Amino acid sequence: MKFFSTAGKVSGVSFEDAMLLGQAPDGGLFMPEEVPRIGSSLLAKWRGRPFSDVASLLAERWVGREIQGRVLYRLTREALNFKVPMRQVTDRIHVLELFHGPTCSFKDFGARWMARVMDYFLQRRNLKATVLVATSGDTGSAVAHAFHGLENISVIVLFPHKRVSPIQELQITSLRGNVTPVAIKGVFDDCQRLVKQAFADPDLHLLNLSSANSISIGRLLPQSFYYVYSALNLFDKGILFSVPSGNFGNLTGGLLANRMGIPVRCFIAATNVNDSVPRYLRNGTFKPRSTIATLSNAMDVGNPSNFARILSLNKNSHREITSRIVGYRVTDEQTLATIRNVYRSNGYLLDPHGAVGWSALMRHLRKNPGQKAESVLLETAHPAKFPEVIKRGIGIEPLQPKSLRNLTRNRKNVQHLPADYRNFKTWMRDTRPL
Numbered sequence: 001m002k003f004f005s006t007a008g009k010v011s012g013v014s015f016e017d018a019m020l021l022g023q024a025p026d027g028g029l030f031m032p033e034e035v036p037r038i039g040s041s042l043l044a045k046w047r048g049r050p051f052s053d054v055a056s057l058l059a060e061r062w063v064g065r066e067i068q069g070r071v072l073y074r075l076t077r078e079a080l081n082f083k084v085p086m087r088q089v090t091d092r093i094h095v096l097e098l099f100h101g102p103t104c105s106f107k108d109f110g111a112r113w114m115a116r117v118m119d120y121f122l123q124r125r126n127l128k129a130t131v132l133v134a135t136s137g138d139t140g141s142a143v144a145h146a147f148h149g150l151e152n153i154s155v156i157v158l159f160p161h162k163r164v165s166p167i168q169e170l171q172i173t174s175l176r177g178n179v180t181p182v183a184i185k186g187v188f189d190d191c192q193r194l195v196k197q198a199f200a201d202p203d204l205h206l207l208n209l210s211s212a213n214s215i216s217i218g219r220l221l222p223q224s225f226y227y228v229y230s231a232l233n234l235f236d237k238g239i240l241f242s243v244p245s246g247n248f249g250n251l252t253g254g255l256l257a258n259r260m261g262i263p264v265r266c267f268i269a270a271t272n273v274n275d276s277v278p279r280y281l282r283n284g285t286f287k288p289r290s291t292i293a294t295l296s297n298a299m300d301v302g303n304p305s306n307f308a309r310i311l312s313l314n315k316n317s318h319r320e321i322t323s324r325i326v327g328y329r330v331t332d333e334q335t336l337a338t339i340r341n342v343y344r345s346n347g348y349l350l351d352p353h354g355a356v357g358w359s360a361l362m363r364h365l366r367k368n369p370g371q372k373a374e375s376v377l378l379e380t381a382h383p384a385k386f387p388e389v390i391k392r393g394i395g396i397e398p399l400q401p402k403s404l405r406n407l408t409r410n411r412k413n414v415q416h417l418p419a420d421y422r423n424f425k426t427w428m429r430d431t432r433p434l
């Protein structure tokens with residue numbers, strides 16, 4: 001499989017190079033030059049197989065001969081070794097639970113697959129790398145956990161001291177070994193600035209710095225696997241997918257699955273008040289705005305980077321995009337009301353991100369009463385990651401799953417640094433994590 005850049009100046013790039021580069025050298029994002037087809041007879045044949053099997057079969061079609069089949073199978077099974085249950089909550093609404101990975105958010109799919117594949121490529125080239133990430137919460141914990149214990153990569157996670165949620169901080173700081181958490185005295189933007197400066201600094205080149213950015217093709221591809229998996233059981237129906245969206249990587253994964261051949265009625269782009277994409281769908285102009293903080297904070301993205309991929313997949317045609325995607329904007333009040341109502345009426349507890357998806361789906365179904373499609377809501381996080389919001393919604397805090405209950409802080413491992421580049425650089429050089 002070869003990849004081209006959405007900025008138009010680069011093409012014919014191997015999966016391995018696209019993966020290790022992250023972003024294309026012309027500043028664009030990598031996209032596949034062709035999409036593998038999965039016909040309805042294959043879908044029928046795969047029905048009933050466990051998720052990790054289906055994921056391995058799909059990975060093989062995307063990666064081709066660049067990784068030996070047997071090896072890719074093992075990497076994919078190790079990465080995606082958790083369940084992906086689909087719960088029927090009403091007679092036509094199914095919730096696909098994407099939060100059963102180790103950090104309880106759907107980011108585990110992309111981060112874990114990417115980590116293993118990257119580690120494998122580095123080992124094959126006899127190289128080591130340092131992954132450097134700045135996080136305001138979910139991404140950092142998913143990335144740190146994904147790379148934890150791998151042999152050829154060490155991870156440095158920068159987070160703003162006392163500015164991530166208590167659970168997120170525990171998730172970041174409980175790891176040892178090849179993961180080093182660094183609490184920066186500052187805000188998220190300070191962390192991001194230090195990371196950018198480090199990448200641009202020739203003195204640090206010997207650390208072979210690498211990002212585990214959400215725009216990496218290695219994170220995007222596995223986000224198409226669970227769409228195909230959910231279609232195996234509903235495949236003759238034409239599905240309506242509701243996707244809680246921020247940076248739009250998840251929804252782009254769905255568009256790729258649709259190109260592979262799964263029958264989709266349409267995608268609902270469910271956003272909070274950071275609604276650049278729903279506004280584009282309405283009036284045809286893409287005008288990013290600065291980010292607004294909301295209760296569904298993993299979707300607080302004013303300028304979603306994967307929008308370039310959506311444009312590229314649809315040849316920049318507004319008409320084509322609106323034939324596949326409809327958009328809805330959901331406020332914090334609507335999010336809280338949805339958590340409360342769905343819990344009371346259906347006995348199902350949504351997290352704030354899933355609640356945005358549910359609210360958008362309901363509005364769409366009310367506007368299109370004749371639509372007979374089965375609906376699948378992608379639930380992207382476990383509600384226990386957001387106890388304060390859930391308490392505001394239903395009055396009680398949710399029960400924690402095992403993976404969140406068993407976290408223990410490992411204070412000794414956490415570094416504390418000021419938001420100052422010279423300091424940070426000296427620390428990086430002295431520490432030499434590899």
Ligand SMILES: *Cc1c(COP(=O)(O)O)cnc(C)c1O
Nearest residue numbers: 245246247248249250298380381
């Ligand atoms: C990152 C995230 C999203 C948004 O996904 P995108 O691919 O950025 O659109 C939604 N929900 C949760 C819980 C997330 O962590």
